[in-house]
Amino acid sequence: MAHIVHFGKYYFPDAGGIESVTVSLAKGAALAGNTVSVVCFEKTPASKKEMIDGVQVIRAPIAKLLASQPLGFQYFLQCLSSAKKADVVHLHAPNMLGALCALFIHSRTRLLVHWHSDVLNKGFIGKILRPLESALLRRANSIIATSQVYADASETLAPFKDKVAVVPIGVPDAKHEGSDSQLPPALESQIGSRKIVLAVGRLVPYKGFNALIQAAQQLAKDSVVVIVGGGPLHQELQQAIVHGGVEDRVVLAGRLSDAALHALFERAALYCLPSTYRAEAFGVVLLEAMTYGLPIVASDIPGSGVPWVNQHGVSGLNVPIGDAKALAEACNQILGSEELRSTLSKGARQRFLAEFTEDVSVERIMSAYDGLLRAANTTYPRSVHR
Structure with a gap:
């Protein structure tokens, strides 16, 4: 059994493309018998924890929004705390604060960066983020892109192409x-x-x-x-x-x-x-x-x-x-x-x-986790496979 922690921006019932992917993969890993947590932002002032479909969801309040990027000290602390117990941290990018948190997790913890999109048309904020993104991708043990076309066109991913694998998104039928x-x-x-x-x-x-x-x-x-x-x-x-x-x-x-x-x-x-x-x-x-x-x-x-x-x-x-x-x-x-x-x-x-079925997408991500854990000489958790 592996312990997997997702660093996301939002989670169900908040809607969005990245959110739906996070739900699908977190739920799929939990159904396979793994311990799964998601750290995300809450749009109300209160922090809260709840179980949704076998996934522990840890919500931290937003202190500030900067160019659509949510920020908050409680989120930072929750990410660091959750990562201490993790075999794999699965970071959904772009996520400014999540990227910063990832730089502080222990080197023995495997880091998978799910590259949903480059940061585009953000002006000064985009320039500030570039060094952080580069540091994140250097730290990453594996990078998942959603299509080969996007991976090939990304200037940010280009220096790290040896770490990039392509896993198309899947959705429920x-x-x-x-x-x-x-x-x-x-x-x-x-x-x-x-x-x-x-x-x-x-x-x-x-x-x-x-x-x-x-x-x-x-x-x-x-x-x-x-x-x-x-x-x-x-x-x-x-x-x-x-x-x-x-x-x-x-x-x-x-x-x-x-x-x-x-x-x-x-x-x-x-x-x-x-x-x-x-x-x-x-x-x-x-x-x-x-x-x-x-x-x-x-x-x-x-x-x-x-x-x-x-x-x-x-x-x-x-x-x-x-x-x-x-x-x-x-x-x-x-x-x-x-x-x-x-x-x-x-x-x-x-x-x-x-x-693009959900089952195929989840299975491919489970295989990516398995590869990370094997490379780290970690005891093979059979429950990572569906």
Whole structure:
């Protein structure tokens, strides 16, 4: 039995791509019989500990947010305390304070750095972080990248490529969740019987929702764009909808319950990811769309895993970044051909089953732990394997 400690920023019920990966891997390791803890930040002032699906979750309050990076002395102390008992520390990066904590853990503790994304467009903060990132990656015993494309394009990872292994993200199969969910009545009335072009994500600049709103002007008349999520650009996007004259074509649905989101995925005709740069490193939500067999229209982001995840002509179509016309044309191509939509739907589902299931992802990470422990001449914990 191994003792595994995750250093994360947030954890369930806080939602997000990295958070969902942390939950999946922590729960998977616990189910395999390992002792698993997660140290994360709490958005309320109180510290707390709880057990969730066999995982001990240790939450520390945020003292300050710096360029979206949470900071707090209690988090630092909890990381150091938890790491003392760990065979493996699994750090989910980017995480400024988690990276600093990792430099203080004992050399006998194996450190796996899960490189979800480079730090991009953070200005002065990014410059400050570079020496810390380099020190972290020097200390790391192993580095996990989510795609070979992203690893190859990362200038930060380049000096440490001999430590890098690729483990694509996996997600649970949505087909196991049942199909009795319903949409909120107000959203149901806005959609009517139209074909849904679905997009989900935080309303922030790199998600590219402005381009999708512009594309709505050219979409087939029997379709409607539904954008799910909250964030700082809500008002700006609402104004873009009004300015573009597409109030009846685009719905900003806000944050929805899991049940309502499940119903939307089941109803959607296709999924659209119009993100604009490498901050969209992988696109976990694409995997969720694939579980429902949704064809995908995504941006062809250089150096990102997105166009690798959405294999052009197999699971969907990839279009140039920020090109509203190309976005609309690709969506219309799928919406206008049931044969193409069916082909891409089957391709999306098959690609999920072949590459992105949760079981395969967890098994690969368990093997990475096993390798670290073997290299450290630690007694082989059979329970690391599923």
